[in-house]
Amino acid sequence: MKVAFVTPRYGVEVMGGAESAARQLAEHLVAECGWEVEVFSTCALDHITWDNVLSPGDSVLNGVTVHRYASASGRVPEFYELDARLRMAPSEATLEQSRRWLELNGPVTPDLVDAVADSDAEVIAFYPYLYYPTVRGMEASSAPRVLHPAAHDEPALYLKVFDSTFADADAICYHTAAERRLVQRRHRVAQVPQIELGLGVSPVVSGGRSGGEILGIGDRPYVVSVGRVDEHKGSSMLAAFFRTYKKRHPGPLALALVGPRAAAITDDEDIVLTGTVSEADKCDIVRDAMVSISPSALESFSLVVLEAWEQSVPVVVNATCDPTREHCERSGGGLWFGSYREFEAVLERLCADARLRALLAARGHAYVQRYYQWPHLIRRYAVFLTTVRRRYDAARA
């Protein structure tokens, strides 16, 4: 079986997000199924500018053949003006306006689309729905198309330019049931063959140091939030909540924000910003945390929640984020907050109640062990892709 992935960014430098998920699926298909996998992507690493920083051409990364194409244009300044206008009532935007939005959002990659059209892959997976390579690539593809939407409840989901993207998919792969419900509220695609898959958790690596040592806070207890430190990811809100919490609950508790910094948050004696850290340091920091917090309201899966559970750390998530809250409700491995008041009450309870922390951690860990281990997931995915291709062939026979 030969499978192709189309994704706007690809590489070990791309941390988190849909593109990272695409890489994991691609590499596990090679490693565990022995399939031939190729990727069509751009030369960009930055999802804001889409600047061409990597060399175009072909390369091999962990057994996956990567074809990179330079973008004709990235995100341009006019995008923000149009986006601000359309996001007020996105479903009212005309098709022309939303097509314009797609082009201005970038990366515009006609060469990539041509290559997708010429691909001899038996199935092509597009990941995520939001960008030019997926929208135009799906239009050009002659192979069966599997859409991985990685959709959030965001204004873009309601733009008309994506109607055909969802309608034309030969199959859909969702991260969670919450994502499926969200998409099916917006697009009538329930009859399309689909799977709710998610992602697997990689084995924990450890550098052998304590989290407090890495953070420079010694033996102080701390809570952690892993991921890009970004206002849109709720990091600024979390920092403000935590500062207020500390004013009202003086003590040694600290907050560690672990990930690349994209928001202007100042560190102080209670908040440590690490910037990008090694995988081993990240694992060590998470392992020793009392609680892992996911403040983001816009997640379609959230691997960091599962990674915390993998290390038996309880989690707290944003109550308005359906996928992460769904993880917590189903597993019984976490709590959630929908306001500062709830954040305070949840954190206070967790810090004071070791039995509760242990229970949440054990349940979260069991959930990850049962559903989010790669061998199990990749087998389901391989069966799904095989069935998609078989169905496609039957329809053409």
Add this chain to the structure above:
Amino acid sequence: MVTDDPGPSDVRRSGDDGDAGDDEARRYLDEVRRDIDEEVRRRRASGDLPPNVERELDQLFLAHSPLGGRGAALRDMLRLVDASVFIDPVVPVESRRPGGTTVKRGLRSLNLWYLRYVTHQVSEFATAVSRALHVLDAQMTDIRRKVDALAVPPSPVVEVGWAHNPDAWWVEGVTTTLAAQSGRVLHAACGDGWLVGALVARGVDAYGVDPRPPVPSAGLDLLDLRVEDVGPHIAAVASGSLRAVVLSGVVEGSGFVERNNLLHGAVRGLAPDGVLFVHSLTPASWAADDAPVEADMAGARPYRARTWLRVMGDLGIDATVTEGTDGRDYLVTGRLRATR
């Protein structure tokens, strides 16, 4: 597509995912949530956090939350409205530039009489709107309480062993009809996939939906079976995208509106010349001593067979009825008129 070990979406509804210890843990966690909610209510009532601080923090939270986020209550939103109704005319005068504070203070003094006049009116207006919204909230809460008391719960899937299995009298006709056609076929409620499996074995592109958890079953790895409520699923099916819809175990106990929505949704989803099969127990079977217990709990009783002919006819479907030999059930076969 569901493989031998389904995804986590099947856990929530199962109720049998764990053991007694699991139930105990779930109860404890529910109790923790209630404690936290109660603590939040108590502290909010005590006013131990300055309103302007709470408002700023809540606004920070809402800034990147989906509109009307999950579980959002009008009352919570009103709290933010209440905190925002006062428009402060006394603007801040801090400045990083030399003399800036003095200049700003002077401008503020010069304009304050005007700003105070304007902001007073805006605040009055906002207060009036807030009061109106509180009245609306009170009325909505009251209506919701009354509606909840009257609401009929969603009809359960009714599964009876003698009618819902691959050897039941009506199944061969359905599979034979569908095996001769191409196109996507939906079976609801699909149970463990017994009909979907039979259809797929005959080359039909079939999938199934059932709100109940799947029963693990060998040999079902390749079937597309989903844990979803039937009504919302059919509402999310693209118009004209299905060759056939098979409804079994889902119409008997549903109320008039629910049954009507299901029927309209199924018809909308059918391609021209598409086929709708409805298998139902008869009213007599529903009232018999050996009827499934769902019969007692349902908000309605099954239609008589001829009633289906009437309602399908009204929707542009040519229908026929085949009755089971013992009068316990029947199959309605409807074909969408191409000129609908």
